[in-house]
Amino acid sequence: MSTKMRAVAKIKPGYGNMGIVEMDKPKIQKPYDVLIKVKSVGMCGTDVSIYKWTPTVEKEYHPNLPNVIGHEFAGIVEAVGSAVTGIKVGDHVTANEHIFCGTCEYCLAGMECICQTRPILGCHINGGMTEYIVVREKNCFILPENVSLHAGALAEPLSVCIHAIERVPVKQDDIVAILGAGAIGLGLALVLKGLGVKRYFIIGLEKDKARLEVAKEFGAHPIVLGEDEPLTVIQNITGKKGPNIVYECSGAIAAIKMAIDICRPAGSIGLVGIASKAQEIDTSRLVFEEKTIVGCRAFYHKTWETTMKLMETIGNDAEKLITHRLPLDAYDEALELIQSGKCIKTIIEP
Template identity: 30%
Template sequence: MKAIEIFEPGKIGIKERPIPDLKENEVLVKVKAAGICGSDVHIYHGKNVFATYPRVAGHEFAGEIVKIGSQVTGLMAGDRVVVDPVISCGRCYPCRIGRHNVCRNLNVLGVHRDGGYQEYVAVAAANTYKLPGNISWEVAALVEPYTIAAQVIDRGRLTAEDTVLICGAGPIGLILLQAVKMAGAKVAIMDIIETRLDKAGKMGADLVIHAERRDLVQEIMTFTDQNGASLILEATGNANVLETCIHRIASAAGRVVVLGFSTEPPVKIPQVDIMSRELEIIGTRLNNHKFPQVTEWFVKGLVEPEQVISHTFKFHEVQTAFELIDTNPAEVCKIVLRF
C-alpha cells in the first residue's frame, strides 16, 4: 500500500508499506478521505513538540472497514466509519476520572504513532464510529475537528446567555463559530486575514473584527455594553492575544478557554486579573468521547461542514496541498485529501 510519510521536517513523500496486520480487537480501515490540520502542518515544519520522525501524519480521517479482528463485535466489512485518534491507557488519574484525552500516557494517531495518511490503517474497534451512507467521505473526514469544538464548548460551559469572543477565524475558529451559533449565543470573531473574516460573516458571526485595523478591546466592549465577553475561545496561540483577553476583555465571572498554543514566549498575566473577577482559565485538548455527539450534529444537519472545505486533492498531490497552505493561507480553509 501507499503511505504519505514525513521523513523529517520539510520532507514529505509517498512510500510503499505493507498492509498492517490485525490484532484481535482491531479493524482494518481502507482510508477514503483525510483532512489536513494545522497540527499536521506543524509536524511537516518540525514545529510540533509531540511528533517524532519519520511519521505518517493525519488524525482526521474516515474510511471503510475491510477486515475485522477475531474478537470484534458490532462491526463488519463494508461499514463506513470515522476514527477517533485519541488512545489512552485507562489506568492513570485522568483516565480514572473520565478525562482520557489528557491521559498521562496519551497517544494520538498521526502524532505519536502513524495516522490516516495511508491507504489502510489498523485501529482499535473501540475507536471507530459508524456513519450513514448519505455523508460524503470528504465531509466525514471533518468529524474529528468538529469534536474539538464539542470539547471546547463543553469545557467552557457554553450557554445561549453567553457573549462569546472567538480569537482566530481559521478552520477551527470557523468550526467553533458554527458550534456557538448552534447553541444560540451571541458571538464575535477576530482575525487578521480578511478572507477568513468574510467567511465568518457569511457563516453568521454577529461581529467580525480585523484586529490590525480596528481596536479589539474597544470593539468588544461596545459589543458587550462594556461588560466584556463572558466566554473567550482563544485559538490563535498568540501570547499577546491571550494576555489582552484576560487583562482587558473577559467579563467578571468569565471563562477563557485556551486551545491555541505556543511554547514561547511565556504569557504574562497579573494574578489580580484572575482573582478580582474570578476568571476561569480553562485548558482544552483533543476530544473526550465526542464522536457520537458530533456524528449526530452531522446526521441532523445542525452544522455545515461543507462550508469549511476550501480544497480537495488526491492523496498523491499532498506536496502541492501543503505548499498551498504555506503560500496562500488567505485562500485556504480546510484541505481534504482523497484516497
C-alpha cells in the first residue's frame, strides 16, 4: 500500500495559494491517536475565507501554513493507538476539529470553543480534505448506525446549529425566525424539526429560492426578502405575535439589524453568522424592549454528544443539505459553488 496521499492544502498566505499536494500518509504516533480513512468532507464558507485570506482569517485564526484544509469530515477508522479504548478499527466516525487544551478556565467550564490555546484541524493542524487524518480519540465521535458517512460529515455544521440552541434555548411553542438560508440556517430548520418546535420561519433572498424549498422539507415557513415583508408575514401567521427567538445565520449587517427589529420585546437573538467587518448598530431597541443578544461560536465539546443523539433521531435527513459530490481534484469547483450560492453543501469524496 502506498505511503503517500493527496490533499487540498493552503500553501502560503494571500489570496488563493491553494492546491493539491502529495504528502506522507499520517501514522499513529501517540497512544490516543486514531487513524481515519476519510470518506466524505464538506467544503465550508470558512474554507473559502482561508482561500481568499480574509481579514478575519488573518487576524482571528492565524492559520499555520502550509496546511491541509477541511474540518467537516467523516470516515472509517483504519488503526488506533495502544491506549484507545472507545473506538475500534472499522468504526464510522466524525470529529470535533477543536483540539482544545482541556486545562484552561474555559475548557474546565466546558466552553472549549473559546479556549485560547486551541489549534483547529484544517486551520492550524492538517485537516480532513485528504485521504487520511489522525485525530486524538477524545475528539472522535462514533456515528449512529443509521447515519451515513455523508450525513456524518455534516455533524460539524449541525453541531454549530445545536450550539446556537444551547446558547439561545427554544421551547416547542416558541416562534422562531432564522435569518440566512445557507447550510447553517437550513441546518437549524432541520434541528428545530427534530426538536419538535412548531412554528419557525426562514428568511432568505431571491437567490435562495431553491434552498428555501429544502427548508420547507424541514418544516420551516420560507420568506423571500423583497417579495414579502418578513415581520408582517410572521405576524399574520402567529396572530400578531412575531418571533420571540431569532437566529441570525448570515453575518450580513442588514440581517443583524433586522434580527434586532423583528424580535419581540423580551425576546432573544442568537448571532451565529460572523459579520465581515465592524458596523454601527442601534442598540436602543435592546434597551427599551429588553431584548437579549447572544454570541454563538461553533460548539462546546459536549454539543457533539447531543448532535450524535439528534442524528440518530433524524437519520439521514441531513443528506438533503448535500447538493453536490465531487472528487478531491475538483476542490476549486467546490469553492466556486459556495461563492456562486448554487450549492447548499458540497461534499468532497477523497
